[in-house]
Amino acid sequence: MHTNTVQSSKEWVKYLAIAMICSIVSIDGMTSAIAEGDPVMAKPTPVIQEVPFVVKSESVASRLGGFFGIHAFLRDRALPAILADSELAPFFGNLSETPSDIAKCFAMRLDHELGGSSTKSGTHLESMHRCRKTMKAIHKGRNIPDSAITKFIQIVEEQAAMVGVSPYDIKAVAAVLERNRAGIRNK
Ligand code: HEM
The missing domain is CATH 1.10.490.10 (Globins)
Known part of the structure; x- marks a missing residue:
């Protein structure tokens, strides 16, 4: 009985550790996703606006x-x-x-x-x-x-x-x- 309890609490610690690692990874992924989407946090990329109905001058x-x-x-x-x-x-x-x-x-x-x-x-x-x-x-x-x-x-x-x-x-x-x-x- 005692051995079983020790065994299952070890299992729990393992699952807890895996769960924590997963959440750290997903939070990091989210913050970088937010950083890319957030104009304040993201690196500025120059936006060249194409006006589709204006033909580019070639000469x-x-x-x-x-x-x-x-x-x-x-x-x-x-x-x-x-x-x-x-x-x-x-x-x-x-x-x-x-x-x-x-x-x-x-x-x-x-x-x-x-x-x-x-x-x-x-x-x-x-x-x-x-x-x-x-x-x-x-x-x-x-x-x-x-x-x-x-x-x-x-x-x-x-x-x-x-x-x-x-x-x-x-x-x-x-x-x-x-x-x-x-x-x-x-x-
Ligand atoms: C760099 C390229 C140059 C081009 C493509 C060029 C082209 C021309 C053109 C198309 C005219 C009118 C000609 C005509 O009536 O058929 C002209 C006139 C004239 N250019 Fe140039 N030019 C150049 C450089 C220069 C430079 C460096 C000078 C003097 C510093 C100069 C002095 C003059 C003068 C004095 C006239 C009037 C000529 C006259 O009254 O008979 N040009 N040029």
Whole structure:
């Protein structure tokens, strides 16, 4: 009888221990589940909201607002900043076209190169100016050195960052400008 009692109390201790282990494990599981679900306790994960009926823009040009967005950016931000720079301004003396035409031809070229619908060159503007074809023809006789081209691109990048263009798109714009370096340098 006595041995039986000892035996069964040993069994009880065993069951109790198992029950306690189970409850510790489940409480731990619950707290981590709560932590994951609770916005205060959980680690913040960035939420990117997809708007299902808006198609993602596929070209850099469209993300920049096509010709109109690029033109407004050049006219109101990039070109004024370039003309305000004491190293670059002297290259813009004795223009053969108006600053307004430069902004339009430049915007069409950039839009075209970034996947937009503008024609790259040859367009007749209202002023009767016709956007020229080659970088060499446009910049001929201006003797623009490498350092000025580098600064020009840098200013465009800075201005784009200031108006909130994404780093990826800024890189794409800079790459297009960079491609023209050889045609502009020391002509
Ligand atoms: C980096 C890439 C560059 C591109 C893609 C570019 C493109 C253009 C375009 C499309 C025009 C208008 C041309 C037309 O009417 O058909 C233009 C004009 C002009 N660009 Fe650039 N340009 C670049 C860099 C520079 C730099 C670095 C300078 C000087 C520091 C410069 C100085 C000028 C000047 C002075 C004009 C007006 C030329 C004239 O009146 O005859 N450009 N550029």
